[in-house]
Amino acid sequence: MEDFLGSLGPLLQSTVRYATPLVFAALGGLFSERSGVVNIGLEGLMLISAFAGVVGSKFSGSAVVGLLVAIGAGLVFALIHALMCITFEADQIISGTAINLLALSGTGFLMVVIFGSGGTSPRVNGFESVAVPLLSAIPLIGKALFDQSVLVYLMYVLVPVVYFAVFRTPFGLRLRGTGEVPEAVDTAGVSVTRMRYYGVALSGMLAACGGAYLSMGLLSAFTEGMTNGRGFIALAALIFGRWNPLGAAGAALLFGLFFAISFRVNQQAVPIEFVEMLPYLFTIIALVAFGGRAIAPAAIGRPYRKE
């Protein structure tokens, strides 16, 4: 029993760590999908910003500058997705898939151009863990919740902020309206196009925070393909959480727990390949168990044409 409690603390701590990039990306996806644009490119947006963050940190020596560069890169790539989906009316899932491939090949290309070879980048300054006084001394959950990097605390703040912004402000009302009944938003004199650009742009910046946390929080270097499906899992968390920030964050925590468990399974007993399957297997199970009942924003996936 003592043993169990002793390992529970570290398990919770790594749950929060693995959940953090998922929460950021899911919140990002929420803005995009609530505005009516499917963003399957979250994976790529995280990857490109994980890389951009490392480049920014490497050449400035500052993790904060790295984060800003990452957010900039996430924004630029999200705007490419927005341009394709909203202005050029490309298929949203295909554009998102292209963003993912572009991020994968683009970071591979830039690794050679900037660092001289592929694989893993040099180590850079990242965001170290900062223990919050008093709070981190709470037994069991103290270290798990309050001995983390600054980006994790940013995530704590963002979840209620996003909830408030989406459900309690005029901006949120318009955003949700754009995803449900764009005709009505248009009639009310609000530009559907502009709202969707805002939604996708926010998704890029939030996914970028998740990417930056991967390469400068969890690790302190970039590795090719390091997102490893996290953007897609975040998307599943969003569906699982019914396009609600609190639900999505809860689902992301659950997926974080799956990651944390999968890294703690005794590899003598279970081969590593099966351990690595777990988060993806859990995602499918979660989707099968609950996803079918989720109702997406009504106008999602459809380009809006003014009559």
Next chain:
Amino acid sequence: MSEERQEQGTPLQSRLLQIGIGIGGALVFPIIAILLSFVIGAVIVLITGNNPLAAYLALIEGAFGSAEDFGRTLVYTTPLIFTGLAVAVAFRAGLFNIGGEGQLYIGAITAAWLGVSLGGLGLVAIPLALAGCLVTGFMWGSIPGFLKAYFGAHEVITTIMLNFIGINLAYYLAQHPLRQSGPIPGTESIPYGARLPLLGLSLGRANFGILIALLAALVLYLLLWRTGLGFRIRAVGLSPGAAEYAGMGIGTNTVLALAIGGSFAALGGGVEVMGVYGNMDVPFVANLGFNGIGVALLGRNHPAGVVLGALLFGGLTSGAQEMQFATDVPLQLASVLLAVILLLVTATKLVEFIIGKRARALAGVHLEKGLGG
């Protein structure tokens, strides 16, 4: 008599004209996407301080410069035809199969297993092993179909998740039950007598896999346009409501379209193992499944188009090595170009901007929207 002949001629001519317009229209989106991606690629090459013209010439030279280069291009084209077909058949049913990557790995490990176990049979082992790939690919591909038809889980998410699961499953099998005795992680090698023979004709490494790929494209064409099953798959894709009203089970056709797609991608993995590598190493060749999406869309989800799309993608991949050798441009530029093509290939308004209002009728992608379930 001559009048009759006249009458037969006119509809034929107008039919040919129609086909001509149809093909021309179908090519508009791919051609614009390809041209724009090359312009963007040229800008990228300029930024890296190289001459775009020199880079592209080296690329073309590397892909098609000699019979041996062309043979290498065919080697790269072959798996992309299979993964392109895997995506195309699902698209025809209104489904997005992003699972080609995992399906290809399942086929690769099947071929590595059967190729080694049946290797003693010589050439007879080849059709047996490839038939095995069809079966495992069909079973693996049907999983997202069932999850969609009976639980409402969207195939975009499930096929992506199954990629990670399939790759890990194949790697487990390659590193544990099927692992070779040497230090390199991977399966035992298939005896040379049981591998796909080289084509010869001074085409270098090109093997019979390309002929199997072309045959697969022909089979998919006949399946889609000459059988009742193909008609039902296309009907479900074009108009699910009407298809259901006509008594075609949407669920059954969803499962079948994804399962058939899985068979094609798995066959691609099998041909890759039996024709190119002779075993399955860990890590195995990556991204063939994902690039199949671009190939299918460039080819307008038509088997003939898929072959052409795969040839373009294969040529780019093959020529990129020569480009990196001749200039300082990293060979990853080819993958960047492929991604940009995919990004642009469905951009309706962009094409409308270039060729006018007719573009909308030519867009040609019909997908069920949303990820809700």
